[in-house]
Amino acid sequence: MSLSLYRPKQAWASLRKKPGFVSTVVTTMGITLGALLCILTLAYVLIVKPLPYPEQEHLYRVESGFLDAGQKPVGRAFTYPGLIHLYQNQSAFEQSALLSYGNDVLTSLPERPSMNTLFVTPEWFPLLGAKMALGRSFEQTEALETHHPVAILSFDTWQREYGGRADILSQKVSFSGTSFNIVGVLSEDFIEPQLYETGLSSQVLMPWDFNESSEWQRRAWGNISDSQLFIGKLAPTISAGQAQQMITPLMNDTWQENVAGSDFFAGWSLRTEVNSLQAVLLGDNRETVYMLLAGVIGLVLIACANIANLFMSRTAEQQRQLAIHAAVGASKKQLFKTLFAESGLLMAQASLLALAIALGGFEIMQHFLAQQLPRVDELNINGFTLFCALTIALLLAYLFARLSANMINYRVLNATLQSSGKGTGIQVSQKVRQLLITSQVAIVTALVFVNISLFKDAVATIDKPVGFETDNIATLVLAGATATQPSEEERKAIMQELTAEFSRLPQIQAVSQSPSPLNGFGILAQVVTATNERLVVQTKHVDETYFELINQSLLEGRTFTDAEIRDEVDLLVVNEVYARHLAGDKSPLGMQITFSEEPATIVGVVKGMTIPGRSEVPMRAYRTNSRASMRLMFKLKPGQEISRRQAVEVIAGVTGQYNLFELAPLNDRRDQLLFTQYTTAVTSAVLALLTFFLAAIGLYGILSYGTQMRRFEIGTRLAIGAKRRDLIAMVIKDNSPALATGIITGMILLLALYLGFPEEIEGYIRIQLIPVFALTLGLIATISWFACYWPLRQFINRPAVYSLRGSD
Known part of the structure; x- marks a missing residue:
């Protein structure tokens, strides 16, 4: 049998004896590499992959913009x-x-x-x-x-x-x-x-x-x-x-x-832009992809540090086997190939698991992120994904094998064999252990801080009051069913009867002939009559019950009356932002705004509202609606709902000239607008927990190994009267430089991230992040203390003889 077949066969036989080691390596690397392949493929599709259209490099979209x-x-x-x-x-x-x-x-x-x-x-x-x-x-x-x-x-x-x-x-x-x-x-x-x-x-x-x-x-x-x-x-x-x-x-x-x-x-003037279809479809998602890549690469690095620790421990266990190979003439290069065969098999299995996880990730993104990310329907296992999987697997297999090989002191392997495997012929050096600790703490500090910050910002946006109620409110929109639209008077009669019929339903508490507060704003040109100032303001038409139904607070003046809506008196209610622009600290009541020819008089000021997911409160105006409007809002009684079928039956019983176009709870639309924040909150929380979990495992493994190497020293100190707290303090003190260096390095990484992407990150930097940073340091300190203490307790909680027994 050739060596190219013999080594993998022997490697597999050896690995079968260590199912725990195999499952840990394959699972950890499979999950993290699966996430990496998923995001790498997303980045390829969005940023690199050509559009699936002929001569796509010559396709452009013309955009028109107006300047005042x-x-x-x-x-x-x-x-x-x-x-x-x-x-x-x-x-x-x-x-x-x-x-x-x-x-x-x-x-x-x-x-x-x-x-x-x-x-x-x-x-x-x-x-x-x-x-x-x-x-x-x-x-x-x-x-x-x-x-x-x-x-x-x-x-x-x-x-x-x-x-x-x-x-x-x-x-x-x-x-x-x-x-x-x-x-x-x-x-x-x-x-x-x-x-x-x-x-x-x-x-x-x-x-x-x-x-x-x-x-x-x-x-x-x-x-x-x-x-x-x-x-x-x-x-x-x-x-x-x-x-x-x-x-x-x-x-x-x-x-x-x-x-x-x-x-x-x-x-005024008009200006056009000619943008490639590739740029139009990508939009502003490039930074999102880069942030996702940064987070996933951080997880992969932590996982690699953990697996490197396992490989080093595995190499230390294999010293007798490796000594036998050396005794029968195996060179250092051949020992490396033996180690590479093992790491290669493990990375091959991890890559297969990673591809399966990436495929599942594509399905999740296509199902949940189709409204947020472009071209996600093109995600699949393609040549780029397979190339990345193969390249990463070979690279990691080589790195893990090289790391293990570098631990081997070829000259002392024979001595190890002659001493029947006793002693510590292969050990992880103090320098390597300190480097692993520093790197893990640095990556964890940066990742946990970023993810907690994103989570905090997303939750704050979700919980931010919007200035009106969305609970127990549904919106309804009608669409014409005939080629010829009814006259305005006919529409008024139809809508009056429909409003009355819906009001009679037992689950409906109130009806407003108005559009949803979450849409329906038009950008209307208007002139302040007194100053001739020309403005473009978000404006919508509402009826007399609109503000009360959604509980949008009236700050000054009044809203509309039923008679004013019926007679189509041209009146205006403005929000507080528009009011301040018009009158400063004074009252805008009685001021007139001209929309076309006839001016509309301001009769009230309401509290400004925000669209969920946005932070700004723009100037808004509300005009008297027409009774011919084909949009309704329902205030439902608590715990009640109106079905689409029931709404269709009501409409059909009144008219055949209109169809039900849309019926949706306002909370559903609110959740759609906040989907990005919900996704960010869940993703950042999962990444933070996974980072914390991997870091805890990795630090525990490294510090546990270091404690095992000092077993005889610990036993000796106990024998001569050292107290438990002294030994705990000693281990913490010895590892503190590496932990502190890791935290400082993490802070440098954060600073470099800010300097590299100042515009994208500036919105997240604020004084309120000081507690977040303190929380991050507290979490790092907690897992570091746990990793120092827990491996030590098996020695300090038993008599010294147990630590000295079997030691050299």
């Missing part, structure tokens, strides 16, 4: 006519497409599900290399201004909603009273770029002409929408910078001409 007279950014979105003008007149892109995202009720199915819709021009398909599982993509007969009602389903929609029926191309889909012939189904392999919102996948595609913009919006040069986008493939001879220089005057000059008669937009 003071050159301050106001909003980033297109006006509808401006977007059409760009599409029809630009020359920088070889090919371009328009996109508009929406959501509507699919009325052609009995369940009437809500669908994510996407309206595109035909160029969208070749730009992104969208292949079809069935049928065809959009053609020139579905180009701009053709109004040809056809639709394409995503593969998932075809399977889930239609059961993958073979005759799908003979079916129709209906939205808001318009029927669309299904002409195709997208391929299962097609990955849609999430350009509008991370995690949003379109379920039905329709031609651009049928997008949800109203006729007024299609003509309005002063109205913007962030759901309408422009993408294209740059000509080979034109750079992104050149394209930006070409497009900005094209857009700005035309926009200036069309708003020239508006005093509000005097001095």
Whole structure:
């Protein structure tokens, strides 16, 4: 048998006798390497891997932004006519497409599900290399201004909603009273770029002409929408910078001409940016990936330090076996190969476990983080993952084998054999043990401090009062079911009857004809009548019961009355931030704000509210709502709820002109907005506990080994009258320099992290972190004291003869 086969066979036979050692090494390294492979693959997909589209390096998105007279950014979105003008007149892109995202009720199915819709021009398909599982993509007969009602389903929609029926191309889909012939189904392999919102996948595609913009919006040069986008493939001879220089005057000059008669937009300008699709999809997630990598690499380093300690102890146990090898002629190089065979087998098993854990990690991220991280649907065991697994396994196997080999004093192996294995022919040097202690404490200090800080910050954000109630509140949104919308008077009558019917339900305590406090704010241009100051403020329309229903505190004045809502009197309630801007320390009551032509009078001031997950409280205004509004809020009695089926029955009993579009508890939406904070809190807590646990095991192993090496010394000191506390103090004192050096090194690592990423970390640095740092040091001190004391107690709690017996 060749040595290449003999060594692994012998290594396996030797390892089978140490199941505890094998299970500890494989489990520890498998879990930590699995986490590392998971995050490395995520980093590869987000930062390095090319997009799955033809000529992806030439694909760009044009973004439009507005600057006010003071050159301050106001909003980033297109006006509808401006977007059409760009599409029809630009020359920088070889090919371009328009996109508009929406959501509507699919009325052609009995369940009437809500669908994510996407309206595109035909160029969208070749730009992104969208292949079809069935049928065809959009053609020139579905180009701009053709109004040809056809639709394409995503593969998932075809399977889930239609059961993958073979005759799908003979079916129709209906939205808001318009029927669309299904002409195709997208391929299962097609990955849609999430350009509008991370995690949003379109379920039905329709031609651009049928997008949800109203006729007024299609003509309005002063109205913007962030759901309408422009993408294209740059000509080979034109750079992104050149394209930006070409497009900005094209857009700005035309926009200036069309708003020239508006005093509000005097001095304003429009600026465009041309960004690669790769950069758009990555967004600001690069720092998130780097932070995850740093945390996982720290865990791997701690695990490696622990496993290194186990390998050194294992080598010390093998001294007689190694001495026999040396006695029969094995060279130091051959002894290394023997040790490498063992470490290689162990790392191979750990790598297999790591790949399985990484695969599970991909599933978890795709299920829970699809709304936060882009491209997670592309995560899988790929060539990069396998390459990393193989490379890391070989590197670690070599390092552990080299560390063990360096412990061997080849010259004394024969003496070890002659003394029948007694003595300490192979020992871990004091210098190596101190280095292991220092490195572990340094990494633990940095990681535990960072994770506790992240946990504390996330919990503080979750617990932060938002300024209104979300418990026992549900929101309802209606969508049109017919091609022709009822008149405003008809809508008022329908909504009045619906409000009355919902109010009669036993579980409902109150009804407000208002949108959710967590959305529904529009960015509206307004002018302070007295000073002619022009502002862009978040504004929404609410009724007389809105503030009382969500318990948003009234600070001054009053809210609206039923008569004022019914008569559509133009009044305004502002939050305290807007009030301070308008009047400083004085009262803003009675001031007038002009939105279009007629001014609205401020009658009240309410406490500012924050959107969960955000810290700022912007200026906000609340206008009197119309009784024709199709949004409702319910205050439910404690412990009660309203089901979707019950809501559908109520609506169907009143009108067939509307469908239920959305019904959701406000707490569900709040939790969605706080998902990042919940994820951060759980992840940081788990990482902190795992770091603490691994550090405790590692330090215990290292210090326990050191105590075992001093067994005879400890027994001698006990024999001559040393007290228990003196021995404990001696061990702690001897290890204190390494522990202190580790803590200082950890602080240096934290400082280097701050200097390397000042902008990203500045928001987390505050005076309140002093207790966090004290807690970190306390935890490190606790596990260090435990690691010093616990191995020592087996010697100091028994007579000295037990420590001296069998010692050299």
